[in-house]
Amino acid sequence: MKKTGRLVIPRKTIYRLSIYLRCLARLKENGIGTVSSEALAKAAGVKPTQLRKDLAYFGTFGTRGLGYDVTELSKKIAEELGTSSLQPVILVGVGNLGLALLSYRGFEKEGFEIIAAFDAEPRRQRDKKIKQPVIGMEQLPEFIREHNVKMAILSVPAAVAQTVANSLVESGIMGILNFAPIVLTVPEDVMVNNVNLAIELENLSYFIQG
Amino acid sequence: MKKTGRLVIPRKTIYRLSIYLRCLARLKENGIGTVSSEALAKAAGVKPTQLRKDLAYFGTFGTRGLGYDVTELSKKIAEELGTSSLQPVILVGVGNLGLALLSYRGFEKEGFEIIAAFDAEPRRQRDKKIKQPVIGMEQLPEFIREHNVKMAILSVPAAVAQTVANSLVESGIMGILNFAPIVLTVPEDVMVNNVNLAIELENLSYFIQG
DNA sequence: AATTTCTTGTGAAATTTTTCACGAACGCTT
DNA sequence: AAGCGTTCGTGAAAAATTTCACAAGAAATT
Ligand SMILES: NC(=O)c1ccc[n+]([C@@H]2O[C@H](COP(=O)([O-])OP(=O)(O)OC[C@H]3O[C@@H](n4cnc5c(N)ncnc54)[C@H](O)[C@@H]3O)[C@@H](O)[C@H]2O)c1
Ligand SMILES: NC(=O)c1ccc[n+]([C@@H]2O[C@H](COP(=O)([O-])OP(=O)(O)OC[C@H]3O[C@@H](n4cnc5c(N)ncnc54)[C@H](O)[C@@H]3O)[C@@H](O)[C@H]2O)c1
Numbered sequence: 001m002k003k004t005g006r007l008v009i010p011r012k013t014i015y016r017l018s019i020y021l022r023c024l025a026r027l028k029e030n031g032i033g034t035v036s037s038e039a040l041a042k043a044a045g046v047k048p049t050q051l052r053k054d055l056a057y058f059g060t061f062g063t064r065g066l067g068y069d070v071t072e073l074s075k076k077i078a079e080e081l082g083t084s085s086l087q088p089v090i091l092v093g094v095g096n097l098g099l100a101l102l103s104y105r106g107f108e109k110e111g112f113e114i115i116a117a118f119d120a121e122p123r124r125q126r127d128k129k130i131k132q133p134v135i136g137m138e139q140l141p142e143f144i145r146e147h148n149v150k151m152a153i154l155s156v157p158a159a160v161a162q163t164v165a166n167s168l169v170e171s172g173i174m175g176i177l178n179f180a181p182i183v184l185t186v187p188e189d190v191m192v193n194n195v196n197l198a199i200e201l202e203n204l205s206y207f208i209q210g
Numbered sequence: 211m212k213k214t215g216r217l218v219i220p221r222k223t224i225y226r227l228s229i230y231l232r233c234l235a236r237l238k239e240n241g242i243g244t245v246s247s248e249a250l251a252k253a254a255g256v257k258p259t260q261l262r263k264d265l266a267y268f269g270t271f272g273t274r275g276l277g278y279d280v281t282e283l284s285k286k287i288a289e290e291l292g293t294s295s296l297q298p299v300i301l302v303g304v305g306n307l308g309l310a311l312l313s314y315r316g317f318e319k320e321g322f323e324i325i326a327a328f329d330a331e332p333r334r335q336r337d338k339k340i341k342q343p344v345i346g347m348e349q350l351p352e353f354i355r356e357h358n359v360k361m362a363i364l365s366v367p368a369a370v371a372q373t374v375a376n377s378l379v380e381s382g383i384m385g386i387l388n389f390a391p392i393v394l395t396v397p398e399d400v401m402v403n404n405v406n407l408a409i410e411l412e413n414l415s416y417f418i419q420g
Numbered sequence: 421a422a423t424t425t426c427t428t429g430t431g432a433a434a435t436t437t438t439t440c441a442c443g444a445a446c447g448c449t450t
Numbered sequence: 451a452a453g454c455g456t457t458c459g460t461g462a463a464a465a466a467t468t469t470c471a472c473a474a475g476a477a478a479t480t
Contacts, residue, residue: 204385
């Protein structure tokens with residue numbers, strides 16, 4: 001699970017590193033060259049000590065009395081996260097949600113490219129304004145192996161999500177971003193991140209009423 | 211922040227309660243009346259002791275030697291989460307993603323209803339197959355107050371997300387489900403849950419390569 | 421070049437969250 | 451109704467995460 005020869009970096013830290021990276025990108029856009037832990041932490045919505053602790057897990061990049069070089073720190077975090085190179089991703093389930101994701105132009109900028117989409121009824125999606133090919137499920141295993149794809153976005157109906165996930169895993173997929181509102185069962189070495197909007201709403205609802 | 215007169219329930223527990231609720235719903239559909247902490251925990255992807263500890267925060271619902279009554283436990287969790295009644299939600303930003311969310315029929319079942327959508331250019335969305343009205347932004351404050359809406363889904367471009375969030379907050383919104391890839395600044399008593407797909411992908415990518 | 425001012429890096433402390441271990445309670449069987 | 455097997459509830463222990471406090475390093479200033 002760990003990355004460098006050093007320490008195991010906590011899960012939550014990894015998540016925050018992604019946030020820092022995006023805040024740094026914004027600073028760079030605004031022509032800002034140097035940033036203190038206080039300023040960056042504020043932009044990211046965390047405490048300065050937490051930011052510094054997070055960075056300390058994999059190196060020391062700051063200059064005392066001055067702060068961090070925006071470009072350099074970006075580079076170091078991207079390196080640590082392994083986002084330096086573009087990653088191929090596939091999407092399975094070209095319905096309402098899948099189409100929205102396919103037409104989103106924001107992933108490339110962040111290091112990911114949805115290179116193809118798959119659906120049980122690929123023909124239906126012909127007329128849409130998306131650039132990716134929509135391919136039938138029977139070609140899924142071959143495609144994954146040929147293009148050495150390791151990550152998939154799963155946006156099929158809940159009823160078939162486990163079945164589809166099984167065939168993704170069988171074909172070599174190691175990470176699944178799952179939108180179906182069910183808990184997927186996968187081998188230990190396969191990672192699933194769930195996006196469950198109903199749960200997010202429920203969570204909001206609890207804390208604003210409490 | 212706390213709910214009953216009892217204890218402060220951890221954030222993560224609240225999140226897991228939502229998951230348990232969905233697993234229980236599935237069990238009920240399958241005609242299962244009783245479930246052990248072991249079985250339910252497995253379905254939810256957690257350890258049995260964690261499930262029991264989570265429930266212990268707000269009561270004792272099980273029968274020793276037997277397990278939990280599926281219907282009763284569902285009811286208790288829903289009650290604790292405050293999901294017993296249907297909650298009105300609005301959506302702002304009827305673009306690719308917003309449209310997909312509006313046409314999703316899965317929220318009602320989970321206790322939420324998107325009662326209206328707002329967009330800077332409401333006319334453009336006329337022809338779509340959604341049942342909710344798409345309204346101009348100028349009517350937003352009045353609508354929120356009149357319908358006493360407390361939660362909003364924000365799916366506008368990142369560049370305007372903070373501005374729109376400000377006016378949501380000003381109008382009385384207390385919880386925002388934010389899809390724009392920026393960190394929103396809001397008053398302390400307003401809660402924001404972020405859904406950032408690029409970060410989820412980055413996270414997956416880190417852990418499958420590490 | 422000495423001093424002041426600022427900000428990092430980090431061991432230790434505090435807090436939060438998870439896991440463990442086991443007594444207690446209940447149903448079922450005999 | 452006694453005994454057996456199961457499974458819950460929970461205080462205590464362990465692990466993970468966050469926060470604190472401050473020494474140390476670097477730039478800016480005098
Ligand atoms: N649309 C949303 O806003 C939204 C929100 C939250 C969660 N979700 C979840 O995301 C998933 C997709 O939602 P949606 O609204 O896009 O649904 P949808 O019905 O519009 O699309 C599902 C797509 O999956 C395809 N499909 C069906 N079975 C398949 C199979 N076995 N293999 C490959 N493809 C198959 C269908 O042809 C269809 O194109 C669902 O699980 C849903 O619960 C959607
Ligand atoms: N589409 C996706 O799959 C996807 C994925 C991840 C993140 N996001 C994020 O979600 C947000 C929406 O994405 P999208 O693809 O739907 O974008 P989009 O451009 O298709 O839609 C944005 C909508 O917001 C409206 N809008 C613009 N300014 C507004 C304002 N000031 N007030 C009200 N409405 C306004 C536009 O008219 C448009 O209808 C973006 O922040 C994007 O980064 C989208």
